[in-house]
Amino acid sequence: MPRRPADAAAAERTPQARLAEAGLHGVIGYQLAQASIVTTQVFAAAVGKKSRLRPVEYTMLALIDANPEVTARQLARGLAVTPPNIAVWIERLQSRGLVLRSRSRTDARLQHIRVSAMGAKLVREATKRLQDGEAAVLAALSLAERAMLIELLHKVALARKRAVDVSR
Numbered sequence: 001m002p003r004r005p006a007d008a009a010a011a012e013r014t015p016q017a018r019l020a021e022a023g024l025h026g027v028i029g030y031q032l033a034q035a036s037i038v039t040t041q042v043f044a045a046a047v048g049k050k051s052r053l054r055p056v057e058y059t060m061l062a063l064i065d066a067n068p069e070v071t072a073r074q075l076a077r078g079l080a081v082t083p084p085n086i087a088v089w090i091e092r093l094q095s096r097g098l099v100l101r102s103r104s105r106t107d108a109r110l111q112h113i114r115v116s117a118m119g120a121k122l123v124r125e126a127t128k129r130l131q132d133g134e135a136a137v138l139a140a141l142s143l144a145e146r147a148m149l150i151e152l153l154h155k156v157a158l159a160r161k162r163a164v165d166v167s168r
Helices: 006-011 022-026 028-051 055-066 072-079 083-095 117-137 143-158 160-166
Strands: 099-103 111-115
Touching (some): 028 055, 028 143, 055 072, 072 083, 083 099
């Protein structure tokens, strides 16, 4: 079997432990998981400690801010988590004064959720810190590459319904 050039073999190693990735190098899910390690570290440093928010709480807060009067069911579906888990996280955000709940005027079974003024301020500040942290860590990517990466990841996320259909 022909040997690969040394630089190609080096490119197919994990960043920290320098483990050979073998067939994993071409697996998108594996590369997403590796990239997630980086973004999780950025989140912890830029947002988590300062804001006392977990990634899912930040995401929920940002989605609620962008979708006033959203329901818990919509959030659960959008984040692919169970309604009981969403209820716990909404309760945590509400207990911190970051979100407000109100009964639907048309369906008493539904509660609409919106960010409070404090929640809106926190999510704006956290988003700015997160974007600045990502820009610093991903400085090796040009602005065009970052935009392309975001677009490609969004396309992967849009494949979620097809992924569910494949599993049936």
